[in-house]
Amino acid sequence: MNDSPERKFSAIGPRGLFSSIGVIALSQLVSGHALANEPGEEQLFRAEAYDASEQRTDLAIDKTMEGSCGEGKCGEGKCGEGSCGSNMRMDELAMVMNENKDNIPKDCPQISEDIKLTVKAGREYSLGHNGTIFGFDANEWRVSPCSRITVTFINEDQVRHQWMIHGLPKYLYPQGMYHMELNGEGQVTGTFIVPSNEKNYLVHCDIAQHMEKGMKAQLVVGKGDGNLPSIPGISGAYIPPAE
């Protein structure tokens, strides 16, 4: 049953639906000209130059920018008008958006299980899939309904990569999205909770052409509801329905 509107979108290229973290992430927190404030009101954001020799260890993100805007808080000023804002933490290495450690989905009596996943990303992981150039070390992860998943995302490349999951309930995850991003090599850890329905969630890197050239995967909750198209090692290209 691959005919839900959302599924169609993810099949024909999820950029259509799932876009612009930067804009969404914090535009709600920043109205108009974000830069209108003079520096000094907040601590300046210092991004030191880094190079390959620099050791990059697990991220201890200072919570400069952490905020929360779950259900019920939308429209109360903090998160901007008419839309539910995001929570986000970010430093010079990494960004985690819409982390959720505690809010249990409405349809879950309790958290069923705590799962720890390690996901590696980089060009090396494209080697198993001919014709691609970037990849994750796995293209599918299976979890139980209502489980709490803590992902340690490791980037082995010297460029940005993302681990972005779509289609989560919007009352818990603004835009239905949970997102991790690394500015270069390094790692970051974050947590989210899936609802009870059995579903295949799209996971990808949204940097232009990274999904198309290998960084596409699925998170299968329970038995799932059918493979997504064009996942390396799992499925071929999307076939549009006959007219």
Added chain:
Amino acid sequence: MIKIKYTSSLSVVVVTLLAGLLGACDKATYEPYKEPPPSIKVEQGEVQAFCPETIDPTWREAQTIAGVEIQESRLCLPDNPSDIAAFVRGTNNLTMTQLMGTQLSTDALVKGRDLDGDGDPDEIHIRLEVVELNGGSPDSSDPMTTFEIAPGVKPGFWAFAPKTRGMATENFESNVANSMLRLPSPTIRVEQGDKVTITLENSHYFPHTIHLHGVDHPYVKENGEGNDGVPQTSGPMIMPGQRFSYELQPRHAGTMAYHCHVQTGAHLLMGLIGLFVIEENRPNNPVQTFNIGAGHVRHPSVAVRESYDREYDLLYIDTDTELHNIIRSSNDVRKIAKSMNREYKLSESTPDYFLLNGRSFPYTLRESIIVTAPDENVKLRILNAGTSMLALHTHGHKPTITHYDGVELAEAAQVTRDVIMVGSAQRVDLKLSTHNDGLHSYGEGIWLYHDHTELGITSNNMMPGGNIATIVYESYLSPEGMPKTQGVSLMPYFSPEYYQRKVPVWSASDPDGQLGEPQGE
């Protein structure tokens, strides 16, 4: 005897002629009359607005953000002032809230110490990524991460872009590239004597480099690594997923360029080329490191402001869609490489789109008009990144050539003329005076400026198209940045159908269709 003979032969001729004429009238050999087919009404299709409503009109105003003075920009599509402030200050000198007003990564542009003690940072670390626009997908024939160069026209492109964060598209429900990801590759500006590091983080699926064209840079870095960006002579290519830093401390100011030097004939034309401007050293002169999409410079350097009222960066390039659409011919990177490197023939290239700052007419009118006022001096920095000579003609004005390839000409050699020849990869700096003396300017109005090689003013062989743009005096400009033209309507050009060659070109002026489309054609 001779006379008689002559007479008789004349009468023979006359008789024959008469008989012929009478015979023609007598024996009808014409086709029966048939009314030629009527003209059909050709649907114009969806016509886009001159200026999309998505732009915040306050972006056009002169303003000061984070201590950075930003000039007014009366274009339909002005640059985002928050981005400009970030480009002047550096992403490390912003508050988190300020940084969030842009889509830059935290480390996109790090500005460090003031080495010469003159009040501006001299350590500049720039990070660039490589983005694919209008790219392919295994699941759709529609372009991914779109960038329209003219209504409905989306050839594939590559561009350098400042390092960003988050999604590649403008918003959650759009497939349109975010405003940092566009053609042309951004102008990079530094100050003479700055200690500059440019790190290329190759986020693309092919190898790339950066070659600093005309920019003073050492052949090798202090650590011995090659610094020239030429794979065959300088150092290895930057492979997908790798980064590499180039180092320079330019001693000479001027208008230069940077481009990828891997498979240059393809990679440069795919869009991996931009202006690189070194501004003269002045006290208290933090420069606008990036000019996204080139065009109007809203925070000009101190030296430019000494002599000019406004400044514009103009990058010209041409596009053979056969090359550009290779990136959508397959999703397999090996097949794309084969097709581009071993099958496509540059010798058979037929350019069909001609871009000024990444767009063709009429989109050039949204963001590449030169806005001016009487008695001003406007600085134009021109790079011809295309494959053939640019013959740039300015209506109503004779600008003066002040620099060739970043080198100032002696005053006696500064030529004032109305067709400026710019060869491939050459740069020309122009001083456009709007003093109405019948020579430099003929007065206020809306004056075209365009390539006069004619091919350059076409899009898919349709006219008007290509790199046509206008010099517009403020009195002729609407508050939304639309030139107040008084000729034929511009709106037909804002439809995809026009550049698909479906619409008779004079439709808007010919309601009866006398010069329109005959039925059945």
